[in-house]
Amino acid sequence: xxxxxxxxxxxxxxxxxxxxxxxxxxxxxxxxxxxxxxxxxxxxxxxxxxxxxxxxxxxxxxxxxxxxxxxxxxxxxxxxxxxxxxxxxxxxxxxxxxxxxxxxxxxxxxxxxxxxxxxxxxxxxxxxxxxxxxxxxxxxxxxxxxxxxxxxxxxxxxxxxxxxxxxxxxxxxxxxxxxxxxxxxxxxxxxxxxxxxxxxxxxxxxxxxxxxxxxxxxxxxxxxxxxxxxxxxxxxxxxxxxxxxxxxxxxxxxxxxxxxxxxxxxxxxxxxxxxxxxxxxxxxxxxxxxxxxxx
Numbered sequence: 001x002x003x004x005x006x007x008x009x010x011x012x013x014x015x016x017x018x019x020x021x022x023x024x025x026x027x028x029x030x031x032x033x034x035x036x037x038x039x040x041x042x043x044x045x046x047x048x049x050x051x052x053x054x055x056x057x058x059x060x061x062x063x064x065x066x067x068x069x070x071x072x073x074x075x076x077x078x079x080x081x082x083x084x085x086x087x088x089x090x091x092x093x094x095x096x097x098x099x100x101x102x103x104x105x106x107x108x109x110x111x112x113x114x115x116x117x118x119x120x121x122x123x124x125x126x127x128x129x130x131x132x133x134x135x136x137x138x139x140x141x142x143x144x145x146x147x148x149x150x151x152x153x154x155x156x157x158x159x160x161x162x163x164x165x166x167x168x169x170x171x172x173x174x175x176x177x178x179x180x181x182x183x184x185x186x187x188x189x190x191x192x193x194x195x196x197x198x199x200x201x202x203x204x205x206x207x208x209x210x211x212x213x214x215x216x217x218x219x220x221x222x223x224x225x226x227x228x229x230x231x232x233x234x235x236x237x238x239x240x241x242x243x244x245x246x247x248x249x250x251x252x253x254x255x256x257x258x259x260x261x262x263x264x265x266x267x268x269x270x271x272x273x274x275x276x277x278x279x280x281x282x283x284x285x286x287x288x289x290x291x292x293x294x295x
Contacts, residue, residue, distance in 0.1 A: 124278055162265060168255055193219045219235055
């Protein structure tokens, strides 16, 4: 096995895994299809392993490819973190910061915080990752993450900013047509907006509200932003962050005494980044902005 395998070979390997074909990987990476093909062949030769088999639908990863994918993804995260750290060297707050947040927080709350941050530090670049998956800060998938679960690793710095209250909301136009539910049982007579695939978080939340289950929903999407858009459009009743709903007088809370859930919220980063000006300034700005939002 060759121990000096160039990074671009792993990069093409990940591209094919993600896109399922040489042509798709070439488009995503901005290189030619023959180049991707050569990279895969060189990597297979260096490793002494077959990584893909050809089929009518594209390239199918072998067991060896699936077993090594995680390590290649760690290399990609480390390379990106290396570049972010290198860009930030020198005086002042500059370089690139990568922030992970849920869809709703990332779209509805963070833009104003980021705009103020960049106004104060115009040389700072922000990469915003919108995902409900926990980004691995230990392996530098992100520099800073906003999480709704308490971090467990001792090597992470975490600041608790408060609890985001959730409730049931509907647009005024919907309630004018369908009326207000008076009890949880009344929800069966309404159009409900909810999830499609149950996640560990949803299962935990259902301990408090077992009536909120997939089979009762008239509209289903696993996108939090999609659910919010449906609520705003008057499609039915769904779960919304109370602080967001307060911005729109046409969003009205229903059953406030019977349905409530709180998301404890933290801003988290790796302790090795505490002395980085770009990370410290961003971390402090996020803590301040989110604490204001929550309160």
